Amino acid sequence: MRFVTAAVLFALWLSLSATLSPAHVAVGAIIAGLVAWVNPVLPHKRRLSWLAALAYGPWLFGRILKSGVHVSRLILHPSLPISPRLVSHRTRLTSDGELVVLGNSITLTPGTITVEVAPGQLVVHAIDEESTEDLVGGALEGKVADMFRSETSDS
């Protein structure tokens, strides 16, 4: 696990320093190793389905694009036809990882923002009724649950 952390940090170093001179590479390798060695390893009991996670990105982008166009139309419409509301949503997702992904996805999607989060409970602000479709319909939640499937099955 520490090795993966060091490798990711080293890759980040290489992409930011943008040079392959031995001195730079050596300093980067030393620092990446040092940082990975000093920091504690986070408890890693959850499994992520990488396939579902890869499919999630493009799916979420499609949703963001669709609601982005929708919100743009609302904003540019002369009469500003918004109907802001707070939606309280019960969710079957309870673990930290799931809630982080769900909450971030809601906020990234134009038209909906996570206001409060608790295990099994979300308060979401929506700009109009159409924006809440994915959330209330459970489409978003289902996709997030797919990603963490093995996690929910062992609990």
Next chain:
Amino acid sequence: MVGLGTVLILIGLFFLVVGSIGMLRLPDVFARTHALSLTDSLGALFTLVGLALYEGFNTNLLKILVVLGLIYLLNPVIAHATIRAAYRSGLRPGSGENA
């Protein structure tokens, strides 16, 4: 590549402008934060991807991707922190501090 990059940058600029207009037109802090997520999720995305294509394949491409990843991780956190602070200090949608 340069042509496609230019088109994407223009699309990104469109969303940035619409987001800014929304920031001015929408009534309260809750609604305005929606305009923010429009500029972040779509404006920044299209502008940076367009810039990456415009640049061509070199090390700047990697830097742009790093910036993009950070924006997508951090902006929801900032939007959420802002709106939760407003909510906890007693503001409600439609109560209208300057509606």
